[in-house]
Amino acid sequence: MTATTLSSRQHAPESEDIPLTVTQIGMIAFLASEVAFFSTLIVAYLTFLGKDTIGPTPAEALSLRVPLVSTVFLLSSSGAIYLAERGLHSARPGAFRKWWALTILLGAAFLAGTLYEWSELIGVHRLTISRNLFGTTFYTLVGFHALHVTCGIIAMLVLLGLSWRCGLSATKGGGVELVSWYWHFVDAVWLVVFSVVYWWGR
Secondary structure, eight states, rough: OOHHHHHHTTSSGGGGGGOOOOOHHHHHHHHHHHHHHHHHHHHHHHHHHHTOOOSSOHHHHOSSHHHHHHHHHHHHHHHHHHHHHHHHHOHHHHHHHHHHHHHHHHHHHHHHHHHHHHHHHHTTTTTOTTTHHHHHHHHHHHHHHHHHHHHHHHHHHHHHHHHHHHHOOOOOOOOOHHHHHHHHHHHHHHHHHHIIIIIOOO
């Protein structure tokens, strides 16, 4: 083994020896706790499903029309944020900002769809959070997911502003990567929520 080889190993980045950074481990732990949180909400929804003595029922109130469109928006945002990350790794800040901004817009469109659906449920079906068990568990589950989407959008807006102001780098365990993980998680949770509430639960 030559001296050059020894020197290069001594000066190798620590990231080569550590598979995950501290921030990545922290995010994984946070997402694991979120899995437990949403699992509890979903179990509660299924537990009380069909036990109401007053309406409306899920079959009477829920429609697939708006949620399907909203789902397309949210799933498309996962593709957009992936392309944004690729742009950052390829040292193309313009591409990063373009796809990152599109992710934000698609997330906002999803929230707009949720608000529109709620306005119909309240205005047409008189379904409020205190109307019956279905209303309570539905708004709690879907509402907390919408809150997570909102938090993700705020985080992405902050990073987009930082990108314009001082630039961002494709750092392992950096803000862009961690927010991307979070966003993909939020999208995956929605697939489960959609399946339980709008497909199986109806």
